[in-house]
Amino acid sequence: MALLKKGAHGGDIYGAARELHRDPAELLDFSASINPLGPSPRVWKAITASRHLLSHYPDPECWNLRQALASFWRIDPEQIVVGNGSTELIDVLPRALGIHRLLVVHPTFSEYAGAMKRAGGQAEAICANRRDQYAVPIDRLCHVMETGWYDGRSIDGVVLCHPNSPTGQACTVEDIARLAKAARRRGLWLLVDEAFADYCPERSVLPHAASWPHVVVLRSMTKFYALPGLRVGYAVATQAVIKRLRQQLPPWSVNIMGQVAALAAVNDAVHARKSLRFMARERERFRKLLATLPGCIAMPTYANYVLVELPRRSYARDVTKQLRRKGLLIRDCSSVPGLNSRSIRLAVRTVQDNDRLIRTLSRLLL
Numbered sequence: 001m002a003l004l005k006k007g008a009h010g011g012d013i014y015g016a017a018r019e020l021h022r023d024p025a026e027l028l029d030f031s032a033s034i035n036p037l038g039p040s041p042r043v044w045k046a047i048t049a050s051r052h053l054l055s056h057y058p059d060p061e062c063w064n065l066r067q068a069l070a071s072f073w074r075i076d077p078e079q080i081v082v083g084n085g086s087t088e089l090i091d092v093l094p095r096a097l098g099i100h101r102l103l104v105v106h107p108t109f110s111e112y113a114g115a116m117k118r119a120g121g122q123a124e125a126i127c128a129n130r131r132d133q134y135a136v137p138i139d140r141l142c143h144v145m146e147t148g149w150y151d152g153r154s155i156d157g158v159v160l161c162h163p164n165s166p167t168g169q170a171c172t173v174e175d176i177a178r179l180a181k182a183a184r185r186r187g188l189w190l191l192v193d194e195a196f197a198d199y200c201p202e203r204s205v206l207p208h209a210a211s212w213p214h215v216v217v218l219r220s221m222t223k224f225y226a227l228p229g230l231r232v233g234y235a236v237a238t239q240a241v242i243k244r245l246r247q248q249l250p251p252w253s254v255n256i257m258g259q260v261a262a263l264a265a266v267n268d269a270v271h272a273r274k275s276l277r278f279m280a281r282e283r284e285r286f287r288k289l290l291a292t293l294p295g296c297i298a299m300p301t302y303a304n305y306v307l308v309e310l311p312r313r314s315y316a317r318d319v320t321k322q323l324r325r326k327g328l329l330i331r332d333c334s335s336v337p338g339l340n341s342r343s344i345r346l347a348v349r350t351v352q353d354n355d356r357l358i359r360t361l362s363r364l365l366l
């Protein structure tokens, strides 16, 4: 299992700006996949109107935000816990649920393995195949869940990134329901990270999470709601599971501006619809343009990023460095376990930004 390395995540505009001696605002960040339309306009108003709250502790219960999320999803607020980004919840899950050995489906987000390591547990890897465009090996996973054994030893659960980063693949609700059923029978945990599922709502299993024991669904306010700097995420599960998660969280981990902004964002259905319409259009246009670059393979995606395989004899590491010098940050995925040295992930940004990246990339690949 690869260790968490510096640079294991995208979005470090500050580090890049220091290295390039440039202002962070001059950089175009395709390495973190954030809604290119930005946060809801209601967020700015809500933050301005809440300035006076800065001199108080934040609400440790995140009461207003949990009420809003509960009515959005038509569930009980006691089935929701809010964290300092979904990263904080990923971090506490192994300890809260007593997970010592977790099966991770690669290639995927590195924090699941990171959290297991920090908790003194072990992450085991099962790999999706390139020839299947990295589709989740659902039958193999169901078999593991049904037996409770992987590689000759028992496991405590499986984590699915859904849709998966960086591949963009997503399962159907029926497939995840099969896994959830097996998890329940075996008493194993099924963790479903839906940080990007706002972009494929028809594939989300969140509406079932509150009634599926042994399943935890994670959501983030970072990507679709474009609030990465405020650090807000949440988990949905049965009340008993949520209670265990809350016991592991430090007090006041979610700051007041994060709570206020997330509340305003969740309540803006107009901006959400506009964001979804934009992404449905631009993602396909961008992917098609990428696929026209000689030798490039642009994978299908359910999220707001595209996994691209560069032409033979090109290296993701070199192309990432060359683009970086031009102020364009992309995610080099060559060190992601299960991917090859030609793999990069590109966020879908605005039409203008995407066209600039395509132009620059096509010149580099000549």
Ligand SMILES: Cc1ncc(COP(=O)(O)O)c(C=O)c1O
Residues within 6 Å of the ligand: 009, 084, 085, 086, 087, 088, 109, 161, 165, 193, 195, 196, 219, 220, 221, 222, 228, 231, 232, 233
């Ligand atoms: C798949 C996935 N899950 C979770 C996270 C964590 O997001 P946050 O802590 O900002 O909610 C990320 C961040 O990159 C991610 O890519």
